[in-house]
Amino acid sequence: MIVETKKILIDSKLECASGEALEGFELMTDFYGQLNDKKDNAVLVCHAFSGSHHAAGKRDNNIGWWDEFIGPDKTIDTNRFFVVSVNNLGSCFGSSGPLSKDKNGERFNNNFPQLEVIDWVESQKMLADKLGIKKWHLVVGGSLGGMQSLQWAVSYPKMVKKVGILAAAAKTSSQNIALNEVEREVIRKDSDFHDGKYLEFNKSPAKGLKAARMLGHITYLSAKNMDQRFGRKLQNTDSKIAEDVDFEIENYLQYKGGKFAESFDANSYILLTKVMDKFDIAHGYDDSLESALENITAEVLVVSFTSDWMFPTRNGKEICLASIKANKKCSYIELEGEHGHDSFLYPNEDYQNAIKNFIESK
Amino acid sequence: MKSNFKRIIEKWIPQNIKVLDLGCGDGDLLEHLKDSKNVNGFGIEIDISKANECLRRNIPVMQCDIDEGIKDFDDLDFDIAIMANSIQCLKNPNLALQNILNISNKCIVTLPNFAHWSCRLDLFLGKMPVTKNLPVPWYETKNIHLCTIKDFEELCNNLDLHVIEKLYLNNNFKESTLTKLLPNLFAAEGVYLIERK
Structure with a gap:
């Protein structure tokens, strides 16, 4: 090809x-x-x-x-x-x-x-x-x-x-917009966000972006799929991403969110969720x-x-x-x-x- | 679908109309009607592989259950709806028939006649009928509301529906002297064109 x-x-x-x-x-x-x-x-x-x-x-x-x-x-x-x-x-x-x-x-x-x-x-x-x-x-x-x-x-x-x-x-539905707004708010409230000018301060609101993605990610999966993949399984102690992680699903979201925050831009995240919200x-x-x-x-x-x-x-x-x-x-x-x-x-x-x-x- | 059966249905379909085929299978009837009558056809089919076959033939299809599907259809408008051997698979055939005639001016219904002599014979011998047009055993069949020609015509009467045309066919989808003489005994299929009075 x-x-x-x-x-x-x-x-x-x-x-x-x-x-x-x-x-x-x-x-x-x-x-x-x-x-x-x-x-x-x-x-x-x-x-x-x-x-x-x-x-x-x-x-x-x-x-x-x-x-x-x-x-x-x-x-x-x-x-x-x-x-x-x-x-x-x-x-x-x-x-x-x-x-x-x-x-x-x-x-x-x-x-x-x-x-x-x-x-x-x-x-x-x-x-x-x-x-x-x-x-x-x-x-x-x-x-x-x-x-x-x-x-x-x-x-x-x-x-x-x-x-x-x-x-x-x-x-998009009211529920879609509501979830997007929570994701945006989590980014905005990161102390490194600097009203969207974070790059001018050599900062990145990675914590906020990660948390936003974790929430977003849940909306992309189904309850049944999550139960089948993770259920209530506990995370192995040696592969825990964060200290207070108990369940596999927590670890998975931590991992996925963190990975995403490394490669995505917070301003784009806010802009693109708004594009979605405005669609009718x-x-x-x-x-x-x-x-x-x-x-x-x-x-x-x-x-x-x-x-x-x-x-x-x-x-x-x-x-x-x-x-x-x-x-x-x-x-x-x-x-x-x-x-x-x-x-x-x-x-x-x-x-x-x-x-x-x-x-x-x- | 058998080709002579398609030809029978085709006779009642005018050119260039909007047709809804409920339980359209792989779309071969709608494809035939598109070619011969230039109809604007739309099918409903629950089976995904059959619905996919409709897509391959470029026949628009909605993959859903007829009982569930027609609930959402109240603002649609068709000239003729076709229920070819599907009415006996519905949860509420009487309600479905009325709903269909709310969204379509006319409806073609074809049904296997449960009072055909071969069914009567099987029942007489103490068995659920397995016949040429009812080939599936009782534990696997999708037919949950089988009826006879007499029953269906009675239902049309009770619902105040006008039977515009009807045909009584034998197992080879042909009319014969016997099917005309004693349809409820000799016709394997009843085919109806109905509308509201």
């Missing part, structure tokens, strides 16, 4: 939904496979909240977040399809975000424009124009990535042939989902997991029912998923067949 990673400069102004603007920006992008001469085999893969452009293959000991799904003869067969995977604006894996510098050469820190999902779609549209891609064969993603896919189909109906919305919703596809359509979906011409596949309590199955069903009501071609697949919300990341025969059959159907 041909793999390329490029930082692509988009040298035009991005007018954000908030009214702020970015004078040019960079998108860290992975490419898998080859764009054909007709340029009609391109697939845009949208990552979730804390994901990156690195969706497939092994790099620096890290495996891409959708490696089992992207590659030769895999769910998205790179012998046929050209996969584009973009690190979202505002994130911290190489695309423009709080860590990058503004036109005066100063680091944005907490002053990066507050983005919305629609801004990501605009930035990716500018990338598609640059690549000469007039229509995506498929735009697909899970969670916040699924929201981007949906936004693509609504914003640029002529540019999307098929859209895959996995473990996502047409809007029916906003601007009198809160009617059916009206919001009116413009879609793409074929739609929605997949939900019964073990997902972040975006429960009713969220997926709602998108499908509104699509059918709006006379769109939409399918809905409901799987148990063993991993709660995170199930969309894990290989499963029925799940992968659904996606593959959907992509490859005429």
